[in-house]
Amino acid sequence: MKPILIYFKSIIIAIILFTLSYSYGQETFSSRLLDSKTEEPIAFATIQFNYKTGVISNDNGEFNITIKRDVNATDSLMISCLGYEEKRIPLINFDNSNIYLKPKTVDLSEVLVTNKNYTIDEILDKIEEGLYTNYDFGYAKRKLFFRASKYIHMDKRYVDLEESTIPEINQHFVDSLIQIIPESIDNHTEILGELYGEITRGKPQKMEILKASRLFDKSTEVDLNNYAERLNGILKKHIKRDSYFKIKSGWFSVKQDIDTTLFDENQEKTVSKPLLAEQNKRDSIQKLNFLPEKKTMIHQFENNNFIDDDNDLNFIHKSRRYEFEITDYAYIDDMFVYVITFEPKRREDFAGTMYVNTEDFAVVRVDYNNVESLSDFSLLGISSKKYLKKGTIIFRKNNNEKYVLKYRDETLGEQFGIKRPLKIVEKNKNVRGRRKQNEIKAEIHFIGRNIEKTELVVFETDIITASDYTNFKEKVLVTPTHLSQYDPEFWKGYNIIEPNKALKDFKVLDTEN
Template identity: 60%
Template sequence: MKLTSMALIVTVLVTTATFSQHSVSAKLIDSTTQKPIPFATIAIDDRTGVISNDNGDFNITIDKKITESDSLFINCLGYEEKRIAIKTFTDSIIQLQTKAIDLSEVFLTNKNYTIDEILERVKEGLETNYDFGYTKRKLFYRESYYTEMLKTDVNIKKSTIPEFNQAFMDSVVSAIPRNTDNHTEILGELYGKIESGQPQKMDILKASRLYDKKNEVTFENYEDRFNQIIKKHVKRDSYFKIKSGWFGTKEEIDSTFFEEEKVDEETAEFIAQKQEQEAKRKENFLKWRKHTIHNFENDGFLAEDTDLNFLEKSRKYDFELHDFAYLNNEFVYTISFKPKRGADFEGIMYVNTQDFAVVRVDYKNVKPLRKFGLLGISLNEYLKEGTIIYQKNDNDKYTLKYADASFGQRVGIKRPIKIIEKNKHVKGRRKQNEVTGDIHFIVKNIDKRELIVFESDPITDADFNAFNEVPDVTPTYLPKYDPEFWKGYNIIEPNQAIKDFKIMDSAN
């Protein structure tokens, strides 16, 4: 039995840089569908390699003089490995053929297992196939955060403060950016046990933050914008208190996010969590980011408390064995899973036919992971999808090679709003005037994370304890995309949104 094959066309541009650096850029395209081919491994040797991004793009830099023996190796799920001599390469198109699989070859040293037998062996191998010990991981991590304001309605019902009319409130709303994005990129080395929850140390070699400082979407930025508009348009000798509003303030406006007696625990916890995250991110870049990266590399199917629990709670899923595939010169089972008892995810996993290790998972949620609404506040965590790829290290254990994930949520607030004017110099009750109305905001957030581990080297606990961090590391601020910033480094090729990023001047 032979699997059908198809060609893969790779358009490659090879350029030579100074200091004997060679840069190879490419876009992987399926010749039949014309769609990009993501997550292919492109390597020079066991220590130098990258992954094509979700648009099929990659760039690999070779920091040495190229010799006749240096080759580029391209591995893609289901395809024969392609070897290209870099020094003599002149073509602009590379075609990869799928691996023609003969089932007799697969079963030469293996039996024809049932799906239940395969799953049982996968579970038995979770403790032995994967490396949970001390390692040093050289990695590149990118996190992109996209925000879109879907609704920004403020309706004034009654106002005895002339300045606070509908036109003024419309001007406040118009100052809120409709679409924003920011991107954090880190090249570094992470030390510690890979196991979830273990302490980590990190050496950040280079890092950047690409964002618009003025339009960064935080509680503090909204507060500052509102205060600036108040100062500009309202000249009264008063201060204002906002009840049941969107903003929390510390200056002229003495406000609360909710009236205290109406705060429910889940909503208050959500708001407090967002504010704490913002504070931690700004307080200590190294501490916050190593924690984020370590959590992300464990956000898979190995941890006991993971969302992606299709193995731990396999009774909640239906599994189906499909055709065999070919990955990194080895055969793998292709197994799909989908929920049958209230589980959250569907997807495909690829299992090595020899040691029954899961070497790749593609997954997507089939229902919201978290959803609540109370007192006009709503949260819908509607998206979690991604890809996880493992490969063996020097311990002959599997460690994470690549992870890509997108998290999406919608946050809404639909509540009455009251703005009360109080005079600073009047004794007794200081209330002068007030504005009443309604607000309805809906914001959509997409958090996209990408992680590639270039090297994963086993270390001892003594090596871990001996390493000393440099805590006061700050990323380089970039107001626009700079193609020179990562020149000479191997990273995940940025998508078009990052390449197009630049600050747009806007007036309040």
């Protein structure tokens, strides 16, 4: 027995020593980037450790970078951003205070000696010519961080119960059901991983998910399930096994058969086994679907840009529909760029600014936003309005001297509503002389907003071969870690884009208080 205890003791000591040495050999540096003149936050700046690995500041100028070894006197952070002077920050005495960047002025004559004085039409032609030669579409491994956030806010939740032949289904019951539906719902998915495959749009991809999390409130599902069980009990008491429902809203109607398992006398005795089996089935489907769903989503997002002619960001491929103006010159990543603004002439959707390399006419960055609603639908009490689409796309050169995606973010906003009458009638053809059994009649009115914000940071892009892609084996069964509130420790030691305030403030409310 004694040797076994000594053996386990040695293992524990080894684990403790390893943990201590690992934590001692890494350090995290946090700060916020501000404009030295305006004190406005500087978003999407690049923060590199010794010109190597690095991160990007978020839309509030914040960043967090972890160095996985002890720093020394020669270590520093190199901070660069379009339109600002590059700044070197030694790490030996780093104090996490705000960092101020000076706006960079560019000498126009210095820009013009690098190239002839092209007209805006000539520049646009050269941009379009270079779309399929300046950018890399070949096989690559992209180490990336992906974040998708969804926010739903209900501005109006109202059901006026006009008639009910079932006493338990009254206005009070309906109001209580509506109250458990949260006024605001948000969830966030974060993934750190490596994506393998051709960058070209639509090509198959493989992915290794290194770590993933989901922030969402599971309690709403439980509350809704409880109400569903309560409602089933009411229906079982008042409706007939061989009846059917006629559901009508305005001119539209549909027939719905009644689920006969509602009347199974043994259901209550065996309910735990089917529920457990169903839960296990959902968990298995989630494990099987998470990886393929997310890698497809990420690949589509990295290609959803102005390069493809089949895209609503059409200001390059349909440039004649826009007004362009060279408004300034800037310097970024050792290259001079034209600063070109664009806006629609007539009915196009987007305005923005693009930054174009004066040497090869590659668009290295574009900021865009819609100027009109992208769609506005309203018919028979159902409405939908896509009112927001804005984002930023940033490219950088890889080892092939071609441009690959470095950062992309996009925010989509939609307003939806429904205001319609609803009537549910229980009918039974086997009851002589009276087919209609029960009836519920109501007016429903819901108005809500849906915001989706997606961010993608590509830290490294390494060229690979087709055989590298073929030989890579995926781990299929991957599920994210569920978090009920933002946990800064979850990503500690990983270099990701700093979360925004909404994500940091995420916390499931304690319903027991």
